[in-house]
Amino acid sequence: MPHxxxxxxxxxxxxxTLRCEGYGWTEISEKLANCSPDGVRLFSNRTVERAQLDPTNLSLPLLLEHLEDSTDRRHPERFPEGSAVQEALERTATQDAEHEDMPWRRVIHIVEDQEHARIPYSTGFNVLKESEIVKRVPPQKLELDEAHRQYRVVFCEWALGKLQIGAIFIFSDEMSVENDHHRKRQKVSMKKGDNAFKHSRPPANTFHQVMFWGAICEGFGPGSFHIWEPETEDERRALEQTMKDNNERHAGVQTMQRELARVPSTYEHGVLREIDANNQRLNRTDPLPSGRRRAKRRPNWEFKYEKETRGERSKGGIDWIRYQETILYPKLYPWAKEIHEATGRPVYIIKDNAPSHIKAKRLAVEERQKYLGVYVVDWPALSPDLNKIERIWEPLKDDVKALRVTAHVNSLAREAIKEKLRTCWNSLDQALVDRECRDFKKKLHQCIRSRGNNDFYG
Structure with a gap:
């Protein structure tokens, strides 16, 4: 029944009309079928009051003139616009990132303490809503400073130039899949119509992970993949031996280069002489503030190799040597070489700036000389939005979530997740891979238009 x-x-x-003809409330309700007797009675009495008529002497023309009720029968607004409580609620909900992340119930409690006024949750909710404060899920974007934005623009212009001459890009990265319950992203408070990217939040740290590495390339399908496992004792010993062998070999090369640098007409001797000549030129054109001359270069200054060590932070995790010996040498570099040989075009490998990736790249210079035509990109920091494999992770994670729903469990066994990831990766749609790889050019143009910022979708 309508009110x-x-x-x-x-x-x-x-x-x-029926009331003027003498019908009772129940009879009128039965004839109209969509009004209760109480509703008919209440409306009829209010209409008689508005027309200022005697209930025993009704005038239909006058009643028809007063069918509309302009009386505001709502309770007076408790905290109208401009009141101290309304302004405090609006100010507190959008005060800073910490308050934007707060549930509105917590915001209302804070204002209650500040203003010494009781604010029912429904009232506070309506005040915030009428103040055009909304809760939205913000984009997950990393905050960039000016230096990051400038380097992103430089990189985008460089990459567009390479695409122009037909270069091929391989996109690689790791993702983590939680084997615990799915966590919804937190909503934040913002003014209606605000740019959502001004309220973006960095991706949350995950837990109970299955780490998965993969690589994609347009026209060559999803490439190799790897699911990381805890390091075994045998693997640790093998990696330690690999580093020991490399260090011994580099030490021998280093000693030989330093000896050759003292022999005239050798390449190493020429390197030192060229550096010394350049320093003499700088002494004349750009002298040091102290007035001292730049020292002559010594062989042990120029010819040295970084000693390979795992460091104290490894603890069996995914460090540079595991990444190098498990991913780069047996999987990624050979696959890139195959693509280069099949197309005759330069191939550029994209991977992020994780510490293990940076060190592995730095110490793999000698190995990369075996793969002519294959290059590793100097990737701009904090730029996962430019790596097109990030969009490939979404359908894989959706499949894992679907497995969780089918199994009716919040926590999935690690082996079940691994098997699902293997199946999904091997059956990944080539059209999806190609579409995302081709979209790289569009993404570069978006980044340039945003002056290196990451305030765009896609």
Whole structure:
């Protein structure tokens, strides 16, 4: 049954007409079928009051003139616009990132303490809503400073130039899949119409992970993949031996280069002489503030190799040597070489700036000389939005979530997740891979238009 204020105009006219003809409340309700007897009675009495008529002497023309009720029967607004409580709620909800992340119930409690006023949750909710404060899920974007933005622009212009001459890009990265319950992203408070990217949040740290590495390339399908496992004792010993062998070999090369640098007409001797000549030129054109001359270069200054060590932070995790010996040498570099040989075009490998990736790249210079035509990109920091494999992770994670729903469990066994990831990766749609790889050019143009910022979708 509609409320009194929801009765349409023809029904109102029918009620007063039937009332003037002497029908009772129940009879009128039965004839109209969409109004209760109490609703008919309440509307009829209010109409008689507005027309200022005697209930025993009704005038239909006058009643028809007063069918509309302009009286505001709502309770007076408790915290109207401009009141101290309304302004405090609006100010507190959008005060800073910490308050934007707060649930509105917590915001209301804070304002209650500040203003010494009781604010029911429903009232506070309506005040915030009428103040055009909304809760939205913000984009997950990393904050960039000016130096990051400038380097992103430089990189985008460089990459567009390489695409122009037909270069091929391989996109690689790791993703983590939680084997615990799915966590929804937190909503934040913002003014209606605000740029959502001004309220973006960095991706949350995950837990109970299955780490998955993969690589994609347009026209060559999803490439190799790897699911990381805890390091075994045998693997640790093998990696330690690999580093020991490399260090011994580099030490021998280093000793030989330093000896050759003292022999005239050798390449190493020429390197030192060229550096010394350049320093003499700088002494004349750009002297040191102290006035001292730049020292002559010594062989042990120029010819040295970084000693390979795992460091104290490894603890069996994914460090540079595991990444190098498990991913780069057996999987990524050979696959890139195959693509180069099949197309005759330069191939550029994209991977992020994780510490293990940076060190592995730095110490793999000698190995990369075996793969002519294959290059590793100097990737701009904090730029996962430019790596097109990030969009490939979404359908894989959706499949894992679907497995969780099918199994009716919040926590999935690690082996079940691994098997699902293998199946999904091997059956990944080539059209999806190609579409995302081709979209790289569009993404570069978006980044340039945003002056290196990451305030765009896609």
């Amino acid at each position: 009194v204020h929801q009765i349409d105009l023809p029904t109102r006219a029918a009620i007063v």
